[in-house]
Amino acid sequence: MIAQFLSYTFIQNALLASLIGAITAGIIGTYVVSRRMVFITGGITHASFGGLGLGFFLGINPLAGAAVFGLISGLGVEYLSKYQKIREDSVIAMIWSLGMAVGIIFISLAPGYAPNLMSYLFGNILSVSRSDLVVMSGLMVLVLAIFIPFFRLIQYITFDEDFARTSRAPVSLFKYILAGLVALTAVVYIRVAGIILVLSLLTIPQNTALIFSNNLKRIIFLSIGIGFAGSLTGLILSYTLNIPSGAAIIFSLVLIYLLASGVKSVIRTRERKTRPG
Numbered sequence: 279m280i281a282q283f284l285s286y287t288f289i290q291n292a293l294l295a296s297l298i299g300a301i302t303a304g305i306i307g308t309y310v311v312s313r314r315m316v317f318i319t320g321g322i323t324h325a326s327f328g329g330l331g332l333g334f335f336l337g338i339n340p341l342a343g344a345a346v347f348g349l350i351s352g353l354g355v356e357y358l359s360k361y362q363k364i365r366e367d368s369v370i371a372m373i374w375s376l377g378m379a380v381g382i383i384f385i386s387l388a389p390g391y392a393p394n395l396m397s398y399l400f401g402n403i404l405s406v407s408r409s410d411l412v413v414m415s416g417l418m419v420l421v422l423a424i425f426i427p428f429f430r431l432i433q434y435i436t437f438d439e440d441f442a443r444t445s446r447a448p449v450s451l452f453k454y455i456l457a458g459l460v461a462l463t464a465v466v467y468i469r470v471a472g473i474i475l476v477l478s479l480l481t482i483p484q485n486t487a488l489i490f491s492n493n494l495k496r497i498i499f500l501s502i503g504i505g506f507a508g509s510l511t512g513l514i515l516s517y518t519l520n521i522p523s524g525a526a527i528i529f530s531l532v533l534i535y536l537l538a539s540g541v542k543s544v545i546r547t548r549e550r551k552t553r554p555g
Contacts, residue, residue, distance in 0.1 A: 288404050289513070292523070295406040296509035298414045299470055299479070302421050304502035306463040307480035308487075309456060312436045312494065318355055320477045321370035323464045325351040325377030327473055330398055331384030340398060341413075344465045347377060352461035356454055401472030401524030403513070410469055417466050421459055428452070433494050470509075471524040482531040483508065489535075489542050508534055 310319050329347030333340030351373045358369045397405060406414075425432060434442035435449055435456075442449050467476045487500035511534075512527030519526075 288406075289517070291406045291408065291411060292403045292513055293510070294411055295403055295414060295470060296513065297506055298411065298418050299467060300483075300502050300505035300509060302414070302418045302463055303467060303479050304483060304505050305421050305425055305498055306460055307484045307505075308494065308498045308501055309432065309436060310460060310480050311484040311488070312497070315460065316477065316481055318352075318370055319460055319464055319480055321355070321374040322348050322351045322461045323468075323473055323476050325373045326461075326465050326468070327382075328377035328380035328384070329465075330468075330473075331381030331388070334388040335384040341465060341468065344398075344468060345462060347380075348461035348465040349458055351377065352457040353454055356457045397472065398468055399472050399474055400522060401468065401470050401475055403470045403509070403523045403527070404516070406469055414466055417462055421463070424455065424459065429495075432456070436494065471527060475524050475528050478528045478531065479505065482528070482535055486531075486535045486538050489538050504531070504534055 310316060326344035326348040329343035329345065330340040331343075332347070333343030336343070354373060355369050431442065431447055431452060434445070434447065435452055439449060464476055464480065467479055470476070471479050483501040483504040484497060486504050487497040491497055491500060508531035509527050511530035513523060515521065515530065516523040516526040
């Protein structure tokens with residue numbers, strides 16, 4: 279069965295996408311969770327729906343339009359919250375609702391029918407193509423090229439932004455760069471899990487990793503492993519039960535989180551029992 283499972287080209291592409299995506303989302307998602315940017319990421323993801331609608335309307339690749347909208351949204355949140363003295367949650371709510379509204383308008387105006395719309399909403403990793411893998415690989419390389427040499431600076435920005443500023447580090451520049459990477463990661467992951475579920479892929483593995491460690495580097499590596507394990511499990515469930523792959527992956531990640539929470543609870547109970555006094 280395993281040999282037959284691995285013999286299909288679309289399964290091979292899905293496995294590669296799972297690995298590449300786990301690395302990218304493991305790194306970016308750790309930054310998102312540690313900086314408590316989950317709501318921001320959700321706003322960027324939903325705002326990108328406007329780009330999808332524009333892509334359908336203009337007859338271009340919808341993900342290209344989503345990438346543009348996602349970048350504008352991510353950078354816009356940083357700019358408006360800093361320079362226009364608008365509360366960050368208010369900016370996100372406006373961008374979130376505007377993106378969804380624009381997407382619906384353009385899709386309604388687009389000629390013909392948008393046949394792939396459901397896959398963008400709920401994802402379908404089994405439809406990932408070689409060109410999608412090239413884009414995902416390019417984003418992964420870009421993320422690694424920024425995080426590896428500047429990891430210490432990013433760590434300071436994540437946990438102690440004031441200290442980073444007093445050290446005369448280019449904090450504002452890197453916050454814009456990281457906001458752009460968050461936006462691009464969210465958009466690229468739409469192909470895997472869709473707009474509705476993509477936020478889970480950037481948060482569930484990281485919160486599972488947080489059960490066992492508070493060290494940023496360890497959280498990243500644990501998140502990558504958990505993300506890939508959840509994706510692999512979800513793919514197997516999707517193949518054997520004939521259910522949507524995106525939902526199966528999220529379901530698997532939640533099960534891993536619950537299992538990890540249970541294991542941690544057992545360990546804590548045993549430690550309390552064996553503690554002297």
